[in-house]
Amino acid sequence: MKIDPNNPADLSAQIAAAIRDAIIAGRLIVDERLPSEAELAENFEVSRPTVREALKRLAAQSLIRTQRGAFGGAFVNRLSFEDAYNQHITTSTLLLGMNGVSFDTACEARFALERACAALSAERRSADHLATMRAEALRQAQPGLSDEAFCASDVAFHRALVDGAGNPVMSYQLAGAVEAMQPLMNMITFTARDRAEIVRLHSGIADAAEARDGDAVAHILTELEAYTKTLAQSVFAARAQASGTDSTAR
Amino acid sequence: MKIDPNNPADLSAQIAAAIRDAIIAGRLIVDERLPSEAELAENFEVSRPTVREALKRLAAQSLIRTQRGAFGGAFVNRLSFEDAYNQHITTSTLLLGMNGVSFDTACEARFALERACAALSAERRSADHLATMRAEALRQAQPGLSDEAFCASDVAFHRALVDGAGNPVMSYQLAGAVEAMQPLMNMITFTARDRAEIVRLHSGIADAAEARDGDAVAHILTELEAYTKTLAQSVFAARAQASGTDSTAR
DNA sequence: GATTTTCATTTGTCAGACATTTAATTGTCT
DNA sequence: AGACAATTAAATGTCTGACAAATGAAAATC
Numbered sequence: 001m002k003i004d005p006n007n008p009a010d011l012s013a014q015i016a017a018a019i020r021d022a023i024i025a026g027r028l029i030v031d032e033r034l035p036s037e038a039e040l041a042e043n044f045e046v047s048r049p050t051v052r053e054a055l056k057r058l059a060a061q062s063l064i065r066t067q068r069g070a071f072g073g074a075f076v077n078r079l080s081f082e083d084a085y086n087q088h089i090t091t092s093t094l095l096l097g098m099n100g101v102s103f104d105t106a107c108e109a110r111f112a113l114e115r116a117c118a119a120l121s122a123e124r125r126s127a128d129h130l131a132t133m134r135a136e137a138l139r140q141a142q143p144g145l146s147d148e149a150f151c152a153s154d155v156a157f158h159r160a161l162v163d164g165a166g167n168p169v170m171s172y173q174l175a176g177a178v179e180a181m182q183p184l185m186n187m188i189t190f191t192a193r194d195r196a197e198i199v200r201l202h203s204g205i206a207d208a209a210e211a212r213d214g215d216a217v218a219h220i221l222t223e224l225e226a227y228t229k230t231l232a233q234s235v236f237a238a239r240a241q242a243s244g245t246d247s248t249a250r
Numbered sequence: 251m252k253i254d255p256n257n258p259a260d261l262s263a264q265i266a267a268a269i270r271d272a273i274i275a276g277r278l279i280v281d282e283r284l285p286s287e288a289e290l291a292e293n294f295e296v297s298r299p300t301v302r303e304a305l306k307r308l309a310a311q312s313l314i315r316t317q318r319g320a321f322g323g324a325f326v327n328r329l330s331f332e333d334a335y336n337q338h339i340t341t342s343t344l345l346l347g348m349n350g351v352s353f354d355t356a357c358e359a360r361f362a363l364e365r366a367c368a369a370l371s372a373e374r375r376s377a378d379h380l381a382t383m384r385a386e387a388l389r390q391a392q393p394g395l396s397d398e399a400f401c402a403s404d405v406a407f408h409r410a411l412v413d414g415a416g417n418p419v420m421s422y423q424l425a426g427a428v429e430a431m432q433p434l435m436n437m438i439t440f441t442a443r444d445r446a447e448i449v450r451l452h453s454g455i456a457d458a459a460e461a462r463d464g465d466a467v468a469h470i471l472t473e474l475e476a477y478t479k480t481l482a483q484s485v486f487a488a489r490a491q492a493s494g495t496d497s498t499a500r
Numbered sequence: 501g502a503t504t505t506t507c508a509t510t511t512g513t514c515a516g517a518c519a520t521t522t523a524a525t526t527g528t529c530t
Numbered sequence: 531a532g533a534c535a536a537t538t539a540a541a542t543g544t545c546t547g548a549c550a551a552a553t554g555a556a557a558a559t560c
Contacts, residue, residue: 010543012306024340030348036510047545049299052511056262056303057310061340069553070509084345087311088338090274092422094313095334098280101419108370109419116366120358169351169359169427172342177423260512286541297514302542319522320540 003044011046012053019054023063023076034064034074062087081168085175092180103184103232110177111225114158117165117174118221119214125164130210132160137202140195150195151185157202161217164209188235197227253294261296262303269304273313273326284314284324312337331418335425342430353434353482360427361475364408367415367424368471369464375414380460382410387452390445400445401435407452411467414459438485447477 003014022028035043040051055074058064062083064074096106121129136157140150155178162174190198201224208216253264272278285293290301305324308314312333314324346356371379386407390400405428412424440448451474458466 012543013309016310020340024343024347026347038510049302049546050544052299053303053306053543056306059263060266060307060310061337063344066511067553068511068551070507071554072510072552074511078348079341079344081345081349084341087341088426090270090311091329091334091337093274094329095331095422096419097274097276098328099331105417106419109417109423112366112370112415112417112420113363113423116362120362165362167355167359167362169346169356170362172345173359173363173423173427176338177419262512288541299515300513303512316542317522318520318542320538321523322521322541324542 003046005045010053011044011050012057015040015044015046015051015054016057019058020061020063028076030076030078032076034076036073081172084172088172088176089179092176093183096180097183103236104229106181106184107225107229107232110181111221111228113174113177114162115218115221117162117167117170118217120167120170121161121164122209122212122214122217124166125161125209129160129164130206133157133202133206133209136160137199137206140202141199143192147188147190148186150190151182154185154198155179155182161205161209184232188231190231194231198224201227253296260303261294261300262307265290265294265296265301265304266307269308270311270313278326280326280328282326284326286323331422334422338422338426339429342426343433346430347433353486354479356431356434357475357479357482360431361471361478363424363427364412365468365471367412367420368467370417370420371411371414372459372462372464372467374416375411375459379410379414380456383407383452383456383459386410387449387456390452391449393442397438397440398436400440401432404435404448405429405432411455411459434482438481440481444481448474451477 003011003018005011007014019028019034028034034040034055037048037051037055040055041048044051055064055066058074059066062077062079065077066072066074095101136153139145139153140157145153158178159171159175162178163171165171201220204220205217205224208214208220253261253268257264269278269284278284284290284305287298287301287305290305291298294301305314305316308324309316312327312329315327316322316324345351386403389395389403390407395403408428409421409425412428413421415421451470454470455467455474458464458470
């Protein structure tokens with residue numbers, strides 16, 4: 001593994017890329033210990049701080065973990081599903097938030113992907129998944145719930161539906177789509193009437209899942225998508241009108 | 251923004267988390283300049299190398315970019331779709347590779363999600379998307395193609411199909427599912443007969459997309475999923491038998 | 501044999517310095 | 531006055547050297 005000192009890119013970035021490539025290509029395997037920082041510095045012909053910056057880059061992606069003390073060092077990390085979830089959610093959230101993605105676009109993608117889980121989830125969901133869906137739907141019907149808590153419960157409900165498919169890869173992919181929507185959903189204030197309708201649809205999904213009717217689940221998800229979009233539209237319309245009558249309009 | 255020097259976690263990790271949270275929460279907005287490293291070091295009451303390690307962590311996630319020179323510094327980065335794609339693909343690839351995810355599980359997730367794009371893509375695909383699909387199917391029919399080139403073309407074909415849906419969020423999500431499969435697909439050696447069948451199915455998908463028949467696209471994708479699984483199964487069966495007769499069996 | 505102590509190794513952090521890049525500023529010439 | 535060149539200040543990139551803290555192995559002790 002060599003780096004080019006004449007490359008305009010940071011040395012630490014080059015070193016990180018070299019090690020990352022080695023991990024992805026399988027030349028470094030899980031739990032393998034990397035050379036110590038001093039040895040890496042010697043190998044790459046850079047100073048120790050530079051090596052450290054490279055290692056921190058890798059640590060930020062959960063590619064390595066470090067341990068202090070004798071026989072410590074940097075080890076190739078087994079990327080856990082949880083770590084992957086969190087990274088995916090962070091990236092997805094920022095992607096939506098920073099690129100002016102419209103609510104409709106995000107919503108369309110999210111429900112399209114979730115419908116992809118409907119058939120599998122209806123077929124395979126355990127009693128546990130069903131119980132979680134019922135419990136969350138019940139919670140959502142409680143009157144004193146804050147909008148944030150309502151949204152959080154909404155995420156938990158859909159998560160249970162997705163997890164019901166019993167495919168961890170799908171759960172991982174959907175985590176990004178579902179959770180990244182939350183900041184957008186939090187912009188909506190749900191009236192009691194809105195909540196009642198959502199709970200009705202959620203209950204319908206739970207019923208269909210109980211009956212192992214994947215088509216019905218998908219169908220209700222489509223209804224929920226449409227309802228969510230109209231809700232958002234009315235919120236945005238009201239906001240546009242409000243900003244049109246005050247001085248902060250642009 | 252403060253950090254806890256008694257926290258067992260690395261100071262640089264704490265600082266990175268504090269800044270990351272500020273970005274996600276919108277307290278730091280796109281293209282805003284962070285204080286210089288020296289100022290950050292003073293604010294957080296740590297040394298400059300520690301601040302730098304924190305900034306490198308954020309740079310690894312494309313959350314900031316740095317610029318040298320006067321009026322340079324660290325700026326909050328607008329996470330581009332391309333950056334997000336690449337991070338997502340890296341994470342997905344490692345997740346599949348390091349956690350013993352079975353070919354069937356990954357394959358099921360990938361095709362389920364891709365079917366979610368079928369209807370939208372059939373409805374919205376441009377002439378360009380269709381042309382790309384046709385071109386890639388044609389390339390795949392060429393005799394001299396290496397297995398790697400065949401797989402790469404396969405990815406390009408499906409990418410065109412997904413992009414046809416005209417939803418960048420969906421393209422982003424699917425990128426992880428489709429591209430992360432490539433290392434697994436590369437383990438398969440495609441015979442001429444296999445390739446012919448895949449090309450036939452790809453052509454069918456292109457035909458259905460041309461006819462704007464989403465159901466047909468989804469149906470052929472299901473066929474392709476089944477065919478891919480049987481291909482993989484025969485490869486793994488052959489490999490298992492081979493390893494059963496040699497000394498490296500475990 | 502079990503427990504405690506010592507010790508070498510390795511990462512975490514710091515201080516200070518110099519090199520390099522970059523754009524605003526200043527100076528100079530036409 | 532305007533265009534171009536030199537200067538300069540500010541910032542990141544990198545290096546050296548040092549010490550602190552953690553940690554497991556080995557040695558010493560009971």
